[in-house]
Amino acid sequence: MPSADPTPLADPSADLGLHGARAVVTGGTRGVGAATVRRLTAAGAHVVAVARNQAPVPTGVRLVTADLTTADGVAAAAMAALDHLGGIDVLVDNAGRNTQVPDGVLAATDDDWQANLDANLLSVVRLDRALVPHMTAQGHGAVVHVSSNAARYPQPNGAPYAAAKAALNAYSKSLALACGPHGVRVTAVMPGVIETDAVEASLRQAAERTGRDLEAIRKEFHQRLAAPLGRPGQPEEAAELIAFLASPRASYLTGIAVSVDGGILPTL
Ligand SMILES: NC(=O)c1ccc[n+]([C@@H]2O[C@H](COP(=O)([O-])OP(=O)(O)OC[C@H]3O[C@@H](n4cnc5c(N)ncnc54)[C@H](OP(=O)(O)O)[C@@H]3O)[C@@H](O)[C@H]2O)c1
Numbered sequence: 001m002p003s004a005d006p007t008p009l010a011d012p013s014a015d016l017g018l019h020g021a022r023a024v025v026t027g028g029t030r031g032v033g034a035a036t037v038r039r040l041t042a043a044g045a046h047v048v049a050v051a052r053n054q055a056p057v058p059t060g061v062r063l064v065t066a067d068l069t070t071a072d073g074v075a076a077a078a079m080a081a082l083d084h085l086g087g088i089d090v091l092v093d094n095a096g097r098n099t100q101v102p103d104g105v106l107a108a109t110d111d112d113w114q115a116n117l118d119a120n121l122l123s124v125v126r127l128d129r130a131l132v133p134h135m136t137a138q139g140h141g142a143v144v145h146v147s148s149n150a151a152r153y154p155q156p157n158g159a160p161y162a163a164a165k166a167a168l169n170a171y172s173k174s175l176a177l178a179c180g181p182h183g184v185r186v187t188a189v190m191p192g193v194i195e196t197d198a199v200e201a202s203l204r205q206a207a208e209r210t211g212r213d214l215e216a217i218r219k220e221f222h223q224r225l226a227a228p229l230g231r232p233g234q235p236e237e238a239a240e241l242i243a244f245l246a247s248p249r250a251s252y253l254t255g256i257a258v259s260v261d262g263g264i265l266p267t268l
Pocket residue numbers: 026027028029030031032033050051052053054066067068069094095096097098119146147148149150190191192193194195196197198199
């Protein structure tokens with residue numbers, strides 16, 4: 001596959017109309033979430049990032065530590081975020097995790113299914129339930145769900161993850177229908193392969209499982225990446241779409257699920 005030159009990233013100072021917006025980004029300390037925190041901060045938003053562990057965040061960003069796979073963790077995160085921001089205009093439900101099942105779909109245990117549902121669906125449903133009513137009450141707001149191309153293109157070792165993300169897409173549409181009349185937009189973003197710690201970890205797991213060389217596995221993975229753009233994406237490229245959808249520039253967009261994948265999804 002031809003390898004394209006790296007594409008220049010969008011100007012992070014381009015005005016999105018998010019100056020002063022109060023935003024919560026889950027999973028905001030690494031990968032796509034951290035890039036989204038940087039993008040929203042550059043756009044002038046007040047941002048709360050949520051993650052389980054302490055980590056560096058940009059100046060002015062408040063980090064709230066909570067495990068969003070538990071109902072208690074979600075409640076604590078929502079309360080701390082509202083307390084700090086005094087309200088909410090933008091919610092980016094980005095935290096999620098692919099608990100893979102290398103032996104295939106029929107080998108997936110109840111625990112595998114539950115872990116994927118907790119991390120990718122219930123965490124989002126619970127946080128939305130705590131925060132979205134503040135948006136509907138004020139008559140405006142934007143919710144962006146970070147889903148995955150896997151929702152439309154499941155892989156054999158990731159059936160529970162794909163099913164959880166497909167359910168997230170369906171839920172996202174339902175929420176958009178319910179919240180539209182109250183001025184709140186709900187959209188979903190489906191990354192393809194974005195170079196983050198999560199992707200690196202799955203390559204390492206494959207190397208450990210097979211006893212093969214990590215670099216050989218990485219090379220093979222890049223060769224198999226049938227993206228028309230010929231490369232994996234960068235977190236900033238996903239963050240740009242998320243920030244756009246969260247902004248008033250996307251004022252007539254709701255109920256959609258958009259891929260950011262270099263064209264890798266082989267279907268319409
Ligand atoms: N990277 C890709 O190629 C790709 C492709 C498709 C979809 N996605 C989706 O994009 C989203 C972000 O992925 P990523 O690759 O950027 O992930 P990542 O690099 O692994 O970062 C995950 C972030 O979420 C936080 N997090 C994880 N579990 C959490 C929990 N239970 N409660 C609170 N915070 C939690 C992590 O911090 P702590 O560890 O400190 O909690 C970290 O800040 C996910 O929903 C993923 O499914 C990614």
